[in-house]
Amino acid sequence: MSSVTVSVPAKVNLQLAVGGVRPDGFHELVSVFHAVSLYDEVTVTPADRLAVTCEGEGVGDVPLDHNNLAARAAILLADRLGREPNVGIHIRKGIPVAGGMAGGSADAAATLLACDTLWRGDTPRPMLRRLGAELGSDVPFSDLGGTAIGTGRGERLASVPTTARFHWVFALADGGLSTPAVYGECDRLRASAGEPVGPPEPRAELIAALRAGDAHALGANLVNDLQPAALSLRPALAATLAAGMAAGAVGSLVSGSGPTCAFLAPDRETAHLVAERLTGSGTCRAARVAFGAVPGARVLPRRVVPVERENTV
Ligand SMILES: C[C@@](CO)(OP(=O)(O)O)[C@H](O)COP(=O)(O)OP(=O)(O)OC[C@H]1O[C@@H](n2ccc(N)nc2=O)[C@H](O)[C@@H]1O
Numbered sequence: 001m002s003s004v005t006v007s008v009p010a011k012v013n014l015q016l017a018v019g020g021v022r023p024d025g026f027h028e029l030v031s032v033f034h035a036v037s038l039y040d041e042v043t044v045t046p047a048d049r050l051a052v053t054c055e056g057e058g059v060g061d062v063p064l065d066h067n068n069l070a071a072r073a074a075i076l077l078a079d080r081l082g083r084e085p086n087v088g089i090h091i092r093k094g095i096p097v098a099g100g101m102a103g104g105s106a107d108a109a110a111t112l113l114a115c116d117t118l119w120r121g122d123t124p125r126p127m128l129r130r131l132g133a134e135l136g137s138d139v140p141f142s143d144l145g146g147t148a149i150g151t152g153r154g155e156r157l158a159s160v161p162t163t164a165r166f167h168w169v170f171a172l173a174d175g176g177l178s179t180p181a182v183y184g185e186c187d188r189l190r191a192s193a194g195e196p197v198g199p200p201e202p203r204a205e206l207i208a209a210l211r212a213g214d215a216h217a218l219g220a221n222l223v224n225d226l227q228p229a230a231l232s233l234r235p236a237l238a239a240t241l242a243a244g245m246a247a248g249a250v251g252s253l254v255s256g257s258g259p260t261c262a263f264l265a266p267d268r269e270t271a272h273l274v275a276e277r278l279t280g281s282g283t284c285r286a287a288r289v290a291f292g293a294v295p296g297a298r299v300l301p302r303r304v305v306p307v308e309r310e311n312t313v
């Protein structure tokens with residue numbers, strides 16, 4: 001086999017309920033993950049040694065050494081399979097970098113699947129997800145896709161089957177936000193407010209809206225406990241959220257740890273209108289239209305490169 005390409009989606013958290021800090025330093029979560037149609041593509045090719053290359057927007061902020069989550073995924077799987085991680089990993093970024101849409105986790109999940117296919121590891125998908133959880137809390141969901149409730153630190157997943165298609169607009173910001181810094185700011189804000197922190201609970205109205213395919217009800221129930229922290233670190237996001245709602249969205253929230261802002265539209269046409277108005281508002285770097293839920297990581301069929309016919313007379 002010469003190379004394997006895996007396509008993997010971004011995520012938005014429709015609900016991110018953040019509980020207290022656990023002894024291991026992670027927060028107890030209820031996260032309603034939703035996979036959306038912004039994709040990274042990861043191609044792995046046999047090579048003399050492990051190397052990472054990357055193309056697309058924001059690649060200047062993606063490490064190309066062992067800190068890249070895709071490289072760490074290849075090393076972890078190779079170790080489990082008792083072999084050397086000798087592959088070239090090429091990442092085509094379509095997921096905003098450090099945007100709260102799990103781009104690095106997506107690349108880790110994609111690399112696990114791509115390398116396992118290339119190396120004929122035949123590792124069952126639930127086992128790949130367990131390996132993924134060793135790399136990051138969001139990695140198992142990038143493999144699973146669809147809509148799912150994540151508990152624990154976000155890595156224990158239960159799918160929420162839905163049939164409706166939801167239309168989204170994502171307002172991209174200049175520069176990223178660090179996930180640990182946003183969790184830290186959340187703790188700081190809670191401590192200074194003296195708020196008691198209860199156990200995180202799924203919002204029943206949100207799950208019912210998802211099952212009913214009701215965009216208006218879903219929009220009214222989007223909630224992210226990290227949003228005050230993201231707004232505290234990046235106050236300009238308040239204007240972005242207001243601009244998207246004024247443009248016709250039926251719900252909005254900061255995506256995960258931010259700074260990407262997510263807007264739910266009632267239909268596809270309105271999504272395009274909201275994106276156009278957001279772009280014109282000057283409150284974001286760019287806007288992208290997407291839909292959800294979409295499946296998780298999947299191997300793409302091999303591209304057939306047309307061979308030029310020789311002129312044999
Ligand atoms: C906030 C979320 C929401 O889905 O994602 P992003 O929006 O950043 O993509 C996740 O919780 C991020 O998941 P992920 O990016 O995989 O985080 P990890 O590598 O596991 O952890 C990075 C750091 O985030 C903090 N962290 C993460 C998960 C969690 N349940 N509690 C935490 O406190 C810790 O400081 C940890 O050291």
Ligand SMILES: Nc1ncnc2c1ncn2[C@@H]1O[C@H](COP(=O)(O)OP(=O)(O)O)[C@@H](O)[C@H]1O
Nearest residue numbers: 067068069097098099100101102103104105107
């Ligand atoms: N393959 C990767 N793609 C993007 N970022 C990566 C990757 N591997 C490691 N990183 C690091 O992870 C950080 C968080 O990036 P990303 O996963 O895109 O955002 P978020 O955690 O906000 O969803 C980046 O700033 C970068 O330093």
